[in-house]
Amino acid sequence: MSATSSTPIRLAGLLLRVAIPCVILAAGWFGFQILASHVEEEPAPEPKKLLLRSRVEEMEVVDFPVTIETNAVVQAHNQVTLNAQVSGVVTSVSANFEVGAYFNKGDLLVEIDQRDYHTALSIANSELEAAKSELKLAKVVEDRKLKLVGSNAVSQGEVDAATATREQAEANVALAETGVEQAELNLTRTRILAPFDGRVLSKLIGIGQLAGANTPLGEIFAIDYVEVRLPISGDQRPFLDLPEFPEDEPLPVTLRDGIQDTNTAVWRGNIVRTEGVLDENSRDLYAIARVEDPFGRTQSKPPLRIGQPVVASIQGTILHDVVALPRAAVRQLDSVVLVTREEHTLLPLKVKPIWSDTKHVIVAASTIPTNMLLATTPMPYSPKGSKIEIIPAADPTSTIADTSSPDSEQTTTN
Known part of the structure; x- marks a missing residue:
C-alpha cells in the first residue's frame, strides 16, 4: 500500500x-441533567415566631425616706503631744503611760528628778525671808523719821529717803514671792499629769533619759468621744437638714464597719456641726459627727477605734408621692419599660430621677402613667406596642427574651 x-x-x-x-x-x-431534574427540593423551614417575655412588678405610690450613705474615718477630737516643761532626768514612768494604755485625768504619767527644784525652792524661800526682814527694818526707820520730822530733828529729805527705802523693800518682797511661786511651779512641772481621760498613742521617753524643756514625751488622745468627718456631696445636701448653728438640733447618724461587711457592730452618734468651707477638690461639705464613749468604758458595746474606716447612714428627708423603681429595672440611668395591664404591650418611657441609691431609683408618681406594670427583665429590644408574655413569678425560666413554640399565635409587631 x-x-x-x-x-x-x-x-x-x-x-x-x-x-x-x-x-x-x-x-x-x-444524564446528569435528566437525573437532576427529577430531584425534589426540600422546602425552607419557616422562621420561628419570636415572643418577648418579661417579669413584671406593680408600682405603688409611697412616701420614701431618703437615707444618705457616706464613708469616713474615725479621728480623735483631742490628740496632743506631751512635752516636758522643765529639764532633768526621767526618774519614773507610769504603767499607764504605755502605748494603748488607758489613763484618767490627773494620773501621774512621767516624773522628772526633783532634787534640783527642791533646792531652787529652798533658795527662793530664803530670799523671800531676807526681803521681808529688809522691809521690816525699812518700815521701822521710816516710822522713826516721820516722828522726828515734826521736831525738826531730821530733814524732810531724810524722811523721803526712808520712804523710798521702804518702797524698795516692798518691791523686793514682791519679787521674792514671785521667785517662790516660780520655784514651786517648776517643782510641780517635774510631775507630768494627764490633762484628760485618754489613751496613749505613742511613748517617746524612758527612765534615765535626760529630758529638756519642750522635749516630746509621747502622744495621747481623749476618749470621752470621737469625731467623724463625713463628706456630703452637693447632690446629697438638699436631702439633709444639717445643723449650722450651735442651737440647731443634732442629726442622728449610724456607723458600721467599713472594712468587714460581716461585722454587725453598729455605733450611733449625732452630727453636731458642719465645717465652714467646701473641700477645694471635691466641693464636698464635711459634717462632723460625734460618738460618745467610743471604747465602751461605760456602756457594753464594741470599741470604735481611732483610724477605723466606717460607713455612715444618715436619715434624710421623706419624699412624698413617689414611686420607688428597682434599680435593675432602670436602663441607661433614665429609661424604663412599662407594660399595659390589659393588652400586655410595651411602652418605653424616659424618667427623671429625684433620688437614687444602690437599690432604688425614685421618680415622681405623676410621671408614671396609671394602670401600668413595670418590666423588670432585661430585653435586647423593646419596641413600643410590642406584645409581651408575662413570666409568672414562680417560673424559673430564662430571664432574657425567649422564643416560643412555632405554633404560637402571637408575633412581634413593630
Whole structure:
C-alpha cells in the first residue's frame, strides 16, 4: 500500500480517538441533567415566631425616706503631744503611760528628778525671808523719821529717803514671792499629769533619759468621744437638714464597719456641726459627727477605734408621692419599660430621677402613667406596642427574651 493511501486511514483513527471521549462527556452531562431534574427540593423551614417575655412588678405610690450613705474615718477630737516643761532626768514612768494604755485625768504619767527644784525652792524661800526682814527694818526707820520730822530733828529729805527705802523693800518682797511661786511651779512641772481621760498613742521617753524643756514625751488622745468627718456631696445636701448653728438640733447618724461587711457592730452618734468651707477638690461639705464613749468604758458595746474606716447612714428627708423603681429595672440611668395591664404591650418611657441609691431609683408618681406594670427583665429590644408574655413569678425560666413554640399565635409587631 502506498503512502498516499495510508494518510486517510491515519486521519480517521485520530478523529475516532478524539470523538470517543467527547461522546462520553456529552452522555454524562445529558444524564446528569435528566437525573437532576427529577430531584425534589426540600422546602425552607419557616422562621420561628419570636415572643418577648418579661417579669413584671406593680408600682405603688409611697412616701420614701431618703437615707444618705457616706464613708469616713474615725479621728480623735483631742490628740496632743506631751512635752516636758522643765529639764532633768526621767526618774519614773507610769504603767499607764504605755502605748494603748488607758489613763484618767490627773494620773501621774512621767516624773522628772526633783532634787534640783527642791533646792531652787529652798533658795527662793530664803530670799523671800531676807526681803521681808529688809522691809521690816525699812518700815521701822521710816516710822522713826516721820516722828522726828515734826521736831525738826531730821530733814524732810531724810524722811523721803526712808520712804523710798521702804518702797524698795516692798518691791523686793514682791519679787521674792514671785521667785517662790516660780520655784514651786517648776517643782510641780517635774510631775507630768494627764490633762484628760485618754489613751496613749505613742511613748517617746524612758527612765534615765535626760529630758529638756519642750522635749516630746509621747502622744495621747481623749476618749470621752470621737469625731467623724463625713463628706456630703452637693447632690446629697438638699436631702439633709444639717445643723449650722450651735442651737440647731443634732442629726442622728449610724456607723458600721467599713472594712468587714460581716461585722454587725453598729455605733450611733449625732452630727453636731458642719465645717465652714467646701473641700477645694471635691466641693464636698464635711459634717462632723460625734460618738460618745467610743471604747465602751461605760456602756457594753464594741470599741470604735481611732483610724477605723466606717460607713455612715444618715436619715434624710421623706419624699412624698413617689414611686420607688428597682434599680435593675432602670436602663441607661433614665429609661424604663412599662407594660399595659390589659393588652400586655410595651411602652418605653424616659424618667427623671429625684433620688437614687444602690437599690432604688425614685421618680415622681405623676410621671408614671396609671394602670401600668413595670418590666423588670432585661430585653435586647423593646419596641413600643410590642406584645409581651408575662413570666409568672414562680417560673424559673430564662430571664432574657425567649422564643416560643412555632405554633404560637402571637408575633412581634413593630
